[in-house]
Amino acid sequence: MTTLRVIVADDDPAMRGWLVAVLRRKGATIISAASGWELLSLLADEHACDLVISDVRMPLPGGLHALAMARAAGVSTPFLLITAFADDQIRGAAKSLHADLLDKPFHLRQLEARIDEILARSA
Amino acid sequence: MRLGLMSKLAIAIAAAILPVIALSAVLRVRREAELFEAKARDDDVLLGRAVAAAATSVWRTSGPREAKQLVAAANTREHDVRIRWIRTDATEPTDNEAPSTPLIAPLRVDAPLTLRARRPNDSADSLFTYVAAPMPGAPTGAIELRESLSYEDAFLSSTIRHAALATAAVVASCTLLALGLGAVLVGRPIASLVQQARRIGDGDLSRRIGPTRRDELGVLSGELDDMCDRLEAARVARNTALEQLRHAERLGAVGKLAAGIAHELGTPLNVISGHAQLVVDDYPPESPAHANAAIVIDQTDRVATIIRHLLDFARRRSPERKVRDLVATVRHALQVLQPLAEQRGATIAVEAPSSPIEAEIDAGQIEQVITNLAINGMQAMAPNGRLTVSIARASNGVRIEVADTGIGIPRDVLPKIFEPFFTTKGVGEGSGLGLSVTYGIVHEHGGSIEVDSIVGVGSRFAISLPERTT
Numbered sequence: 104m105t106t107l108r109v110i111v112a113d114d115d116p117a118m119r120g121w122l123v124a125v126l127r128r129k130g131a132t133i134i135s136a137a138s139g140w141e142l143l144s145l146l147a148d149e150h151a152c153d154l155v156i157s158d159v160r161m162p163l164p165g166g167l168h169a170l171a172m173a174r175a176a177g178v179s180t181p182f183l184l185i186t187a188f189a190d191d192q193i194r195g196a197a198k199s200l201h202a203d204l205l206d207k208p209f210h211l212r213q214l215e216a217r218i219d220e221i222l223a224r225s226a
Numbered sequence: 227m228r229l230g231l232m233s234k235l236a237i238a239i240a241a242a243i244l245p246v247i248a249l250s251a252v253l254r255v256r257r258e259a260e261l262f263e264a265k266a267r268d269d270d271v272l273l274g275r276a277v278a279a280a281a282t283s284v285w286r287t288s289g290p291r292e293a294k295q296l297v298a299a300a301n302t303r304e305h306d307v308r309i310r311w312i313r314t315d316a317t318e319p320t321d322n323e324a325p326s327t328p329l330i331a332p333l334r335v336d337a338p339l340t341l342r343a344r345r346p347n348d349s350a351d352s353l354f355t356y357v358a359a360p361m362p363g364a365p366t367g368a369i370e371l372r373e374s375l376s377y378e379d380a381f382l383s384s385t386i387r388h389a390a391l392a393t394a395a396v397v398a399s400c401t402l403l404a405l406g407l408g409a410v411l412v413g414r415p416i417a418s419l420v421q422q423a424r425r426i427g428d429g430d431l432s433r434r435i436g437p438t439r440r441d442e443l444g445v446l447s448g449e450l451d452d453m454c455d456r457l458e459a460a461r462v463a464r465n466t467a468l469e470q471l472r473h474a475e476r477l478g479a480v481g482k483l484a485a486g487i488a489h490e491l492g493t494p495l496n497v498i499s500g501h502a503q504l505v506v507d508d509y510p511p512e513s514p515a516h517a518n519a520a521i522v523i524d525q526t527d528r529v530a531t532i533i534r535h536l537l538d539f540a541r542r543r544s545p546e547r548k549v550r551d552l553v554a555t556v557r558h559a560l561q562v563l564q565p566l567a568e569q570r571g572a573t574i575a576v577e578a579p580s581s582p583i584e585a586e587i588d589a590g591q592i593e594q595v596i597t598n599l600a601i602n603g604m605q606a607m608a609p610n611g612r613l614t615v616s617i618a619r620a621s622n623g624v625r626i627e628v629a630d631t632g633i634g635i636p637r638d639v640l641p642k643i644f645e646p647f648f649t650t651k652g653v654g655e656g657s658g659l660g661l662s663v664t665y666g667i668v669h670e671h672g673g674s675i676e677v678d679s680i681v682g683v684g685s686r687f688a689i690s691l692p693e694r695t696t
Contacts, residue, residue: 118493121500128504160489187492188485188537191544207492208530211503 107131107222112142112157112166113185122156125214139164146173152180154221159186159193167193170200181221185209232408236401243396251389255382262378266353267340270307270371274338274357277309278369285361293361297369308372311359342375350376415443422450431458473644474669480646481666488536495533499526535659536646538594545588545670552624552691553578553617555589559596560615566601571609574600577616585624585693591667598660599628599687606632606685623673623692634681643677 109131113119116137123133134152136142139161146152146169155173157166164172166184173180182202186193189206197204205217277300285293294311301309338357345352355371415438422435431454435447505519560574567574596615603613607630614629635643635650642648644665649658668675672692679685 115493115497117497121497121504124504125500128507187489208496208499208526208533211500211507214500 107154108134108152110134110136110142110145110152110155110157112136112139112155112161112169114138114158114161118158122214125211126156126218129215129218138162139166139169142166142169143172146178146180147176153225154181154183154218156183156185156218159184160188167196167200170202171196174200181225183217183221231412232405235408236404239400239404240397243400244393247389247393247396251386251393255385255389258385259378259382262381263342263353263375266373266375267355270353270355270373271338271340271357273304273307273309274355274369274371277371278357278359281311281359281369282361290361306373306377310370311361312356312368312370348374350374350379411441412443415439415447419443419447419450422447422454426450426454426457431461476645480662484536484646488533491529492533495526495529499523499530502526532659535663538659538663545591545667547586547588547671549584549586550589551582552585552587552592552626553583555587555592556596556615556617556626559593560600562593563597563600563604567604567613570604570607571611572604572607573610573612575612575614577614577618579618583617583619583624585691587671587691588667592671595664595667595689596626596628598664602660603628603630603632603685606630606634608632620690623690626689626691627686628689629684629686631684634683635677635679635685636681640677640679644675 107126107129109126111119111122111126111133112135113122114137119135119137123135126133134145136145136157139157142155142157143164146155155170157169159166166182166186170182170184173182179201182197182200183205184197184202185205185207187207189204194204203217203221205214277297280300281293281297284296297309297311338355340353340355342351342353344350351374353371353373353375355373357369357371359367359369361367418435422433425431425433434451434454436451437448438444439447499522502519502522506516506523509516509519556578557576560576564574600613600615604611607613611631613631614627616625616627616629618625639650644661646659646662648661665675668689668691674690676688676690677685678688
């Protein structure tokens with residue numbers, strides 16, 4: 104079984120650190136990004152990525168913008184967007200761009216369950 | 227203005243009455259004068275006949291001298307009438323006092339003659355009466371009676387004076403009556419109308435004139451009262467609308483603030499809780515670290531719940547409305563709450579028609595409304611309390627009432643209950659957002675929510691929803 108490769112994008116280092124800690128427990132290889140630009144450049148380099156976990160609200164481009172650009176560039180990697188404020192617009196956009204959405208605050212178990220679910224779907 | 231109107235009325239009445247009275251006085255004077263003259267003629271004829279008969283008889287028995295003395299005595303006795311004996315056959319005028327004798331030549335015994343004429347130098351007419359007095363040896367004699375009609379003029383002028391006085395009295399009493407009645411019938415009600423109009427102008431709509439009269443002024447004051455009612459209703463409606471607008475603005479401002487706070491707190495809270503969950507996973511259950519981390523998780527969960535409520539409130543997702551059975555929606559929400567009700571020893575009663583009541587609603591949001599109100603109600607009640615939820619059609623849509631038998635809401639607190647973060651519950655029991663969210667959902671459905679409450683008896687929340695959106 105190959106190692107799980109995940110890109111974690113969040114401008115908040117504490118949140119990013121926790122996500123990395125959780126994913127590391129699952130034995131994944133993690134690449135961190137602190138902004139939408141970093142996420143996009145990582146996606147451009149690391150095509151063989153299994154999952155992107157990104158905050159929606161980052162200094163522009165945010166998670167949704169990065170997702171939209173990646174999809175436009177033909178990247179089909181599963182995205183899990185994390186947001187504290189999901190209105191109808193964000194939900195609609197995420198859905199149309201084939202991304203999952205997780206509302207803050209959430210429990211460790213919820214995060215793990217969503218990751219498992221996404222990976223099972225894309226496998 | 228009042229006096230002016232009344233004066234005009236009095237003048238008009240006097241002007242109408244004056245010619246009538248004057249005409250009647252003139253007619254009366256003329257008739258009286260005719261009656262007076264006729265009576266004088268009759269009296270003079272009677273007197274003339276008596277004097278003629280007596281003189282003739284004395285002439286025959288005692289001679290002409292006694293007869294002439296008798297006539298002279300009669301003349302002396304009568305003050306108003308001058309009596310004398312004249313010859314009617316004389317060709318020369320006897321004196322210049324009488325009409326010319328040929329005029330009375332055909333005088334017959336049975337037909338006395340009366341005529342009215344004015345002597346030269348007299349100021350008034352005189353009445354001349356001639357009664358044939360055939361004397362022996364002087365067969366063409368006659369008794370002449372002359373009565374001055376000067377006092378008839380005096381009578382006429384006094385009658386005219388009386389008529390004028392009567393007219394003046396009538397006009398004066400008419401004027402007084404018009405002024406007096408005018409003040410009572412017109413002046414006073416107009417004064418109260420003017421006063422009321424001034425009050426309305428000053429914005430005081432609390433007073434009413436009331437049904438005092440049944441005339442035109444009464445109709446006017448009734449109209450004024452109706453206008454007051456309508457103005458007051460409009461003012462109340464406007465104030466209510468303004469109050470709701472202010473309330474909505476306040477809620478909107480607080481909502482934005484809440485969203486900002488929730489967003490900023492969400493991430494660090496997630497990090498705290500997340501790390502605590504890692505500790506729980508990493509340490510055995512019996513270790514103090516595990517227990518402490520579990521406490522951290524519990525407490526962050528509490529904060530997370532508050533934040534979720536805040537977001538529910540601030541997010542203001544517009545309702546996705548579909549035609550749904552409101553009765554079923556409410557029953558479903560209450561069914562979920564049944565275990566909680568049993569735990570608190572409360573009864574939930576639903577009063578609803580057996581047939582569905584359809585309305586365009588976001589069923590999830592309406593369930594949230596019912597849940598919030600029902601939980602509040604149950605928390606306000608002692609064990610064995612009764613929560614009654616009724617659903618009924620109303621004139622302008624649907625009405626849902628949630629009534630509890632709880633402690634009630636004090637009057638000074640009532641206006642604040644829909645404000646975010648306002649709570650009377652103990653620390654940790656309520657976020658103070660449930661009713662704000664409820665308020666927001668109901669208003670986004672185009673409805674309204676009202677509450678009335680009696681301390682110690684209970685509270686009743688009444689929601690009005692339109693059946694259809696427009």
